[in-house]
Amino acid sequence: MSVAPPRDPVLPPPRRPWGILVLVAVVVVAVGWLAFSSVGNALVYYRTPSEVAELAEPPEEVLRLGGMVKEGTIEREEPGSAYELRFVLTDGTAEVPVVTTNAPTASFREGSGAVVEGRFSGDGTFEATQVIVKHDENYEVPASGAQPSDNSFVPGE
Numbered sequence: 001m002s003v004a005p006p007r008d009p010v011l012p013p014p015r016r017p018w019g020i021l022v023l024v025a026v027v028v029v030a031v032g033w034l035a036f037s038s039v040g041n042a043l044v045y046y047r048t049p050s051e052v053a054e055l056a057e058p059p060e061e062v063l064r065l066g067g068m069v070k071e072g073t074i075e076r077e078e079p080g081s082a083y084e085l086r087f088v089l090t091d092g093t094a095e096v097p098v099v100t101t102n103a104p105t106a107s108f109r110e111g112s113g114a115v116v117e118g119r120f121s122g123d124g125t126f127e128a129t130q131v132i133v134k135h136d137e138n139y140e141v142p143a144s145g146a147q148p149s150d151n152s153f154v155p156g157e
Contacts, residue, residue, distance in 0.1 A: 045064065046063070046064035046065055046066035046115050047063060047064070047065055047066070048065070048066060048067055048091040048094075049065065049067050049089060049090055049091045049093070049094035049095055049096045050091050050093045050094040052065065052094070052096060053093075053094040053096075058120035058124060059119075059120065060119065060120070061119065062117065062118065062119050062129075063117070063118075063119065064115050064116065064117045065089060065096060065098075065115070065116050065117075065118075065126055066089075066113070066114070066115040066116075066134075067089040067090050067091045067096070067113070067114070068089070068090055068091070068092075068111060068112070068113055068114070069087050069088070069089060069108070069109065069110050069111060069112055069113075069114055070087070070088040070089070070090045070095060070110070071110045071111055072110065073086075073087045073088040073110070074086075074087045074109075074110055075087070082101065083101055083102075083103060084099065084100070084101055085099070085100050085101075085102075085103070085104070085131075086098065086099050087110075089114060089116065089126070096124075096126050097124070097125045097126065098116055098125070098126045098127075098128050099125055099126070099127055099128070100116070100118070100127070100128040100129070100130075100131055102128070102129065102130060102131060104131040104133055105133050107133045108131065108133045112133060112134065113133070113134030114131060114132065114133050114134060115131075115132040115134065116128035116130065116131050116132070117129055117130040117132070118130070
């Protein structure tokens with residue numbers, strides 16, 4: 001019997017986690033690409049009346065125009081005729097007359113923000129196919145017993 005010291009066990013070389021790091025990098029890039037490629041489609045851009053006024057001619061393509069509904073400019077057709085709404089959209093510097101045959105929501109009123117989608121007619125009036133009313137993000141509870149105000153016009157009434 002010989003007494004020899006035990007041999008050191010043969011250990012595998014230390015592993016470097018390159019495979020895991022590459023996999024994590026690929027996943028991060030894929031998630032980032034998916035997130036940011038859909039953000040571009042979800043963004044809604046609009047022009048202001050001042051931006052449109054700076055152009056030599058009003059654009060012919062469909063666009064969105066945003067601003068405030070100018071005080072004293074809302075005109076609605078009387079009941080019994082085809083619904084038509086006229087108002088002026090302003091940004092404080094320039095003004096654009098708007099006409100639409102689509103009834104906006106009840107929160108549409110003078111002094112409120114609005115974004116309209118449509119195109120300019122030959123006479124410089126913006127013919128809106130859609131009226132989107134901007135609202136305040138702060139909700140206030142109505143006073144006890146108060147009724148909601150109704151500024152909307154419902155065709156046929």
